[in-house]
Amino acid sequence: MKFVIRKLSGLIITLLIVSILAFLAFEVIPGDPARSILGTEATESKVQALREEMGLNRPLPQRYGRWVKDFVGGDMGISYSYQTPVREMIGDKIPITLTLTAIAFLFILLFSTPISILCVRYENKFIDKLFTILNQITMSVPPFFIGIIFTVLFGLVFRLFTPGGYVSYEESVSGFFKYLILPGIAIALPKAAMTIKLFRNSLLAEMRQDYVRTAQSRGNNPWRVLVRHVLRNGISPVVTFLGMAIADMIANSIVIEQVFGIPGLGRTLISSISKRDYPVVEAIIVLIAAVILVVNVLVDLLYQKLDRRIEV
Amino acid sequence: MLKVENLSIYFEDNGKIQEAVRDISFQMQDREILGIVGESGSGKTMTALTIAGLTKEHEILERGSILLDDTDLLKLPSAEMRKIQGKDISMIFQEPMTALNPTMKIGKQVEEALILHTVLSKTERRKTVIRALEDAELDHPDLLYGKYPHELSGGMRQRVMIAAAIVCKPKLLIADEPTTALDVGTQESILKLLKKLNRKYDMGILFISHNLRAVNELCSRVLVMKDGVILEEGITREIFENPRTEYTKELIAAIPGHTRSTAFYELLCAEAGE
Numbered sequence: 001m002k003f004v005i006r007k008l009s010g011l012i013i014t015l016l017i018v019s020i021l022a023f024l025a026f027e028v029i030p031g032d033p034a035r036s037i038l039g040t041e042a043t044e045s046k047v048q049a050l051r052e053e054m055g056l057n058r059p060l061p062q063r064y065g066r067w068v069k070d071f072v073g074g075d076m077g078i079s080y081s082y083q084t085p086v087r088e089m090i091g092d093k094i095p096i097t098l099t100l101t102a103i104a105f106l107f108i109l110l111f112s113t114p115i116s117i118l119c120v121r122y123e124n125k126f127i128d129k130l131f132t133i134l135n136q137i138t139m140s141v142p143p144f145f146i147g148i149i150f151t152v153l154f155g156l157v158f159r160l161f162t163p164g165g166y167v168s169y170e171e172s173v174s175g176f177f178k179y180l181i182l183p184g185i186a187i188a189l190p191k192a193a194m195t196i197k198l199f200r201n202s203l204l205a206e207m208r209q210d211y212v213r214t215a216q217s218r219g220n221n222p223w224r225v226l227v228r229h230v231l232r233n234g235i236s237p238v239v240t241f242l243g244m245a246i247a248d249m250i251a252n253s254i255v256i257e258q259v260f261g262i263p264g265l266g267r268t269l270i271s272s273i274s275k276r277d278y279p280v281v282e283a284i285i286v287l288i289a290a291v292i293l294v295v296n297v298l299v300d301l302l303y304q305k306l307d308r309r310i311e312v
Numbered sequence: 313m314l315k316v317e318n319l320s321i322y323f324e325d326n327g328k329i330q331e332a333v334r335d336i337s338f339q340m341q342d343r344e345i346l347g348i349v350g351e352s353g354s355g356k357t358m359t360a361l362t363i364a365g366l367t368k369e370h371e372i373l374e375r376g377s378i379l380l381d382d383t384d385l386l387k388l389p390s391a392e393m394r395k396i397q398g399k400d401i402s403m404i405f406q407e408p409m410t411a412l413n414p415t416m417k418i419g420k421q422v423e424e425a426l427i428l429h430t431v432l433s434k435t436e437r438r439k440t441v442i443r444a445l446e447d448a449e450l451d452h453p454d455l456l457y458g459k460y461p462h463e464l465s466g467g468m469r470q471r472v473m474i475a476a477a478i479v480c481k482p483k484l485l486i487a488d489e490p491t492t493a494l495d496v497g498t499q500e501s502i503l504k505l506l507k508k509l510n511r512k513y514d515m516g517i518l519f520i521s522h523n524l525r526a527v528n529e530l531c532s533r534v535l536v537m538k539d540g541v542i543l544e545e546g547i548t549r550e551i552f553e554n555p556r557t558e559y560t561k562e563l564i565a566a567i568p569g570h571t572r573s574t575a576f577y578e579l580l581c582a583e584a585g586e
Contacts, residue, residue: 211414218428219399233414
């Protein structure tokens with residue numbers, strides 16, 4: 001219970017700080033939402049009138065206070081450029097981006113766990129060296145570039161999917177997931193390569209521990225030693241890494257959405273920033289921050305579950 | 313039961329072949345407790361690990377033979393050796409703090425040899441594990457079953473190691489310095505426990521130590537090793553009372569007499585010319 005209260009209060013404070021910083025950022029960067037609605041031709045007095053109407057001329061703390069009050073009540077405000085509630089605009093897009101991130105996360109685990117075990121089992125043998133080289137290459141290629149290669153290769157050459165032919169989950173759930181596989185892999189690959197490097201080294205360090213010899217002395221075969229004994233002890237650095245990487249993966253999802261034409265948060269976020277549509281951007285930033293913070297709490301919990309010596 | 317013949321052990325160190333053990337031979341009868349004493353680097357631990365089959369898949373070469381009953385362990389393929397490890401031959405180690413898996417429950421670690429070597433049902437296995445923990449003189453075995461190693465003291469962990477080693481009732485228990493990392497009081501009780509288990513399960517014990525006092529308490533016969541060879545071999549009492557080599561005399565002289573001031577040890581120290 002104490003843990004929940006501590007984590008929850010930390011979460012709220014962090015979200016407040018993130019939202020204040022986002023508010024301040026919009027003060028500092030050039031551009032006027034009223035001007036961007038009315039266009040460059042509009043007269044200064046018209047712009048001023050609209051600013052007054054939108055409440056932009058009120059002092060910053062007052063505007064922020066009002067925003068927080070509305071946000072907590074579930075009202076994310078009205079989009080400047082579309083005049084529709086922000087909630088409606090991003091409500092159905094957030095699940096798409098988060099699903100894409102989750103699929104990428106699954107692929108990271110799916111790639112890195114067996115490959116790391118294989119490399120440790122055959123340390124310094126051919127397969128280990130091969131993966132070390134492949135890793136080095138994969139690690140240095142950004143996801144959007146892998147996405148472009150995938151689109152050309154699987155979309156245009158092998159015709160395994162239709163580039164830009166996004167299937168919404170209301171249309172077909174299996175089609176939706178199928179379409180997200182390639183973008184998911186594109187996000188996962190560089191992170192999976194880093195995970196393998198980390199995981200392999202962590203497992204190799206564990207292999208030198210005394211309990212490994214004890215496990216061998218009971219008649220465990222090398223695979224069983226790895227999977228039943230070493231894996232759980234060597235996974236902690238990987239959990240930490242993936243916890244930290246989650247923010248990066250959401251950011252990558254937003255970029256990859258552009259490459260594959262997925263109507264997630266990505267396009268909305270980018271166009272809202274260029275139009276100075278602050279309510280939309282502010283809401284997206286706070287929601288993404290909340291997701292990242294929740295994931296980090298889950299990582300802490302998982303950490304303790306894996307190793308009981310750790311106090312959270 | 314165990315017959316080691318002309319065993320030599322080599323390992324590679326920086327491209328050079330080093331000899332760890334040179335042409336040693338000895339035998340162990342059923343139920344016997346045999347001690348091997350010597351300083352670090354004498355080859356005693358290497359001998360123990362080789363008998364337990366724990367040098368396989370490392371860059372280590374062996375020559376000679378190790379016969380367990382009539383099977384030559386050195387000629388067995390790894391998969392066959394694994395059927396013996398934990399079932400016929402078990403091993404306990406010096407560091408009880410690190411020899412147990414830190415993220416696996418005590419019960420699961422003791423149970424493992426049963427999963428690997430028996431066809432017992434889950435409930436039967438649990439019963440056997442509880443019995444092994446009781447045999448190792450651990451209190452509240454059912455509570456202990458779900459605990460993790462870090463919740464236990466060093467002495468308790470070594471008892472858990474012993475429970476895990478005897479759970480399949482092996483013919484031979486190899487104990488490599490099992491008391492060295494423990495305090496004196498705990499050492500004493502672990503030695504008593506080993507002796508009790510030796511009688512109860514007719515289990516031979518190969519007891520490796522540099523602690524002559526422990527060897528004297530536990531072992532009927534002893535081998536003295538130095539630089540990879542056996543210097544002398546015989547009944548423990550006889551060797552203690554009448555050491556034939558200078559090295560053995562020095563080892564006996566090094567026993568800290570003050571930690572246990574029985575008349576016997578004072579006598580020993582006096583005889584060793586202290």
